[in-house]
Amino acid sequence: MKVEVLDIHGKETGRKIELSDTVFAIEPNDHAVYLDVKQHLANKRQGTHKSKERAEIAGSTRKIKKQKGTGTARAGSIKSPVFRGGGRIFGPRPRNYSFKLNKSLKRLARKSALSIQAKDNNILVVEDFNFDAPKTKNFVAVLQGLGVENKKSLFVLGDLNNNVYLSSRNLKRAKTITNSGLSTYEVLNANKVILLESSLEGINQI
Template identity: 60%
Template sequence: MELAVYNIKGEDTGKKVTLNDEVFALAEPNEHAVYLDVKQYLANQRQGTSKSKERSEISGSTKKLGRQKGGGGARHGDIKSPVMVGGGRIFGPKPRNYGFKLNKKVKALARRSALTFKAQNNQIVVVEDLNFEAPKTKEFVNFAKNLKLDGQKVVLVLENQNKNVFLSARNIEQASVYTASELNTYRVLNNKTLVLTESSVAVLNQF
């Protein structure tokens, strides 16, 4: 698959880049692998720190509130009973790790499948390697406008870290910047358009 390369002004440079068909044009992209990889990524974002106190952790007297029989009502234990106001909670949440294991081959298949879906929907744009002289949000906004991507959720993929580009996009809610090695299935799909620099394509072709 070949795509045109645009410059920072949104003009077609006349150059072409070749996307590896084994990454961007799978014959049978695997939706279930994509689902599992996204599920794992989101699970790993959960802190898992929710905690409620059980009966044994509540501060209070252990004295029996009333006699066992003859009181004319229900039988109660101490004030920490879960049926009492301020008592412990039954089967409440405890700190836990929501993460789960996923094989490397499944994750690799999911990334390739996600990139295939983006390519099939014409949601990939390739630009020349770019750099800003200084961190300026306006520079990135103009860059997006030139590519007619303003107002869209965009992910820009670089080959290596670029501080000026990263800082220029940081204050834009709809824009994210990652290096090719940081790109995962969730980040590929969680946008409207995937903008790749020329040099990052070479890295992604090895996925």
């Protein structure tokens, strides 16, 4: 499929570029997308949750009342989970939530995500640009030129460009990554995916 190349002002340059049908026009695999997004979110979890169990509570070890004759249940420790301030039964423990996915499945998920966005006309191809210095207002001008200032946008660069990256870092709705860092979650989480020309060579080879 061929798409028009835009400049940073959102105007057509008169050039068209070929997007690989094997990446941008496949039948999306919903389950692969689900698994890749699930893994992305699971990997972001810290897993540092912890509550104290019975053996970790600081408290007296004496038997709080006699075993028989009280008419109530037996109780041997103030640290029992049935008492206020006692330990928690089967409480959360630190754990690692990450899990493994095959590389082929992750590639399929990324292709599916790009195909979904392409089908919805949410992908723009923009000629490469650079800034002389990191300036947020310069990046805002690019967003306004492309008409995406009020939308969540994902800019995909061919190589890391510090001036462009730093210019976008303070903007809540804009994110800049390189094609090597492209993920299914980031693609689907954006309202518009803006691909710079230099990024297409790497993306077409996913």
